[in-house]
Amino acid sequence: MEDVKSETILSGIYKPTFLVDTAKASVNISRMVSRANMADAVLRPHFKTHQLHRVGELFKTFGVQRIAVSSVSMAEYFADGGWSDIMIAFPVNIREIDRINALAKRVTLGILVSAEGVSPQLAAKLQSSVRMYIEVDVGANRTGFLPDAVEQIAKAIAQAEKNPWIKFSGFVAHAGHTYQTPNTQQVSEIHRQGMNSLNRLKEQFQRQHPEIVVSWGDTPSCTLADDFFGAEELRPGNFVYFDVMQWQLGACAMEDIAVAVATPVVAVYPKRNDLVVYGGAVHLSKESVLCNKGRPHFGMMVLLNENGSWELPSSPCFVRRITQEHGVIALPNDFANRFSVGDLVGILPVHSCLAADLLRNYTVFLH
């Protein structure tokens, strides 16, 4: 990771590099903080998107104090960075119980119970104080108890609370199916239905557990919502960077995307109208979306300015094919002759979380 003066940014880049526009990221953070404030909810941003102390510090400047991560390793990393309230928003991995016990001594640690059979193991092995959340499957069909499995949920809570270190603290859900919706109206409908389920559960359990909260997360619904339906906590992550997928979902404007991958041009084929860049699946990931003509692509090309900032070309240029280290960018007719081998072009990633994970050690911050 490097911090370089504006005028030297491009000249210092010689291989695929993740550019973070901190001004755009700050605006994205600021907007989400405002949304949470207006909803009277606490923003607990998901740090799996960036996994970097430097971006964490940006959040601190906006008063953010609680975070979510998706692995014990990430929790350790951010505990080392001074974060003291961390939820591991991933089904608790029993095999890491020793590290969880050690971490729970250092920070206020939240863990998730997402299925039957987990609580007895947790109760037997936990030796430090944790907040235990029940994960509810609000329709993404990935992880969590079904909202109507009240008996199983009650049993899981009772089994866990046999261990006095474990405090049942609320319900969490990630509405991942918002990513499969064709329009923003359906995102809102998923949000409303999911929060209904969580609020019903909260009502049923709060007599016995008066301090429980509802924690809701996913960038599309948190970005688009007019109403947060009483959630005490919001856990979106991607919004700090956004990406082409979020733009297609209507969760951001193209100008809000705060990251681009700078890639060296290694071949120009004017007859094919193709550029080939050093930038492939090990830099951008193989995540794809469909362009408006229904063909898959792996990112959108942007033109880089000397200071590292970028702009879209007059016609959209998609990364049409990707292999381990190669990216093939399709250009409009007669556009290829504007590029030479050795140039840098930017690529807006389809999924910024995956590109950020791959290029963590090759990140440059723009001011």
Added chain:
Amino acid sequence: MEDVKSETILSGIYKPTFLVDTAKASVNISRMVSRANMADAVLRPHFKTHQLHRVGELFKTFGVQRIAVSSVSMAEYFADGGWSDIMIAFPVNIREIDRINALAKRVTLGILVSAEGVSPQLAAKLQSSVRMYIEVDVGANRTGFLPDAVEQIAKAIAQAEKNPWIKFSGFVAHAGHTYQTPNTQQVSEIHRQGMNSLNRLKEQFQRQHPEIVVSWGDTPSCTLADDFFGAEELRPGNFVYFDVMQWQLGACAMEDIAVAVATPVVAVYPKRNDLVVYGGAVHLSKESVLCNKGRPHFGMMVLLNENGSWELPSSPCFVRRITQEHGVIALPNDFANRFSVGDLVGILPVHSCLAADLLRNYTVFLH
């Protein structure tokens, strides 16, 4: 990376971990060495697949002395590991010219010119001795000069050889389109046609450049070929590990796959017949293939033995969905009750090169 005694392998694993069965990998190497020997060709295995010294050492025991890599960084890594003849089998990245110059002083370095406009820049900037190969596009449509672009190729060679450090050394091709073929017969046809093109070019240029060679690479054709059509050098990479994609192409048997990703079970859903593992896109990549029913999947589950070895379950179990850290494995009816949270299951990756890249620092070798 760790070397652990057999009986402790599973007990020492707590997060997604790349298991390499060195016995299987050795057999895979040995077979490819034999194939190259029979074809009177030199095996220059592509080390982008594993990117690890330990696997490199395995190749050394079979007498392998030349290697291919796909970036300057990988070339530096293996030069540090004692490899002295390295081809960067990727269009030369002019932006890394200083590192290329430094590396060329340490090892016999091969670089690729894959398009017009590259040679003049190379000629202007190279200050150490390199072997320059012309990359030919034999139909993959990714990188390289078209086989009939004889004039442009002659020009690129002449432009490069104005710099006395550059020695034109031959033609290389990667028939990546073998990965899109529905059957092994088409793989052979691609191989035959591609080698015809390369041999024609060699004939045209060898009067002036008597020492040039033809270098051919890609695992499907190198594994399936009965005839190597006179290639002096073979550059397959994936064969050391193989994977589900290669198995589907008919390039290996299921038993030849030498790697599996060990993943902790974090949730079991018997009603849905799903297992959820800690093992997602940042561990396996988002590479998918279609199962024989035409549905995409991200890997095949295997049952792990205590010593780390694995076997297929009686019915195939596919990783049907994958997000950043989650993998969802679909099971046959009544199979879920065999698993508990905290178990480890293995996943044969769809594309071992990408999984190996992601889990490079979490690799365990089985003996």
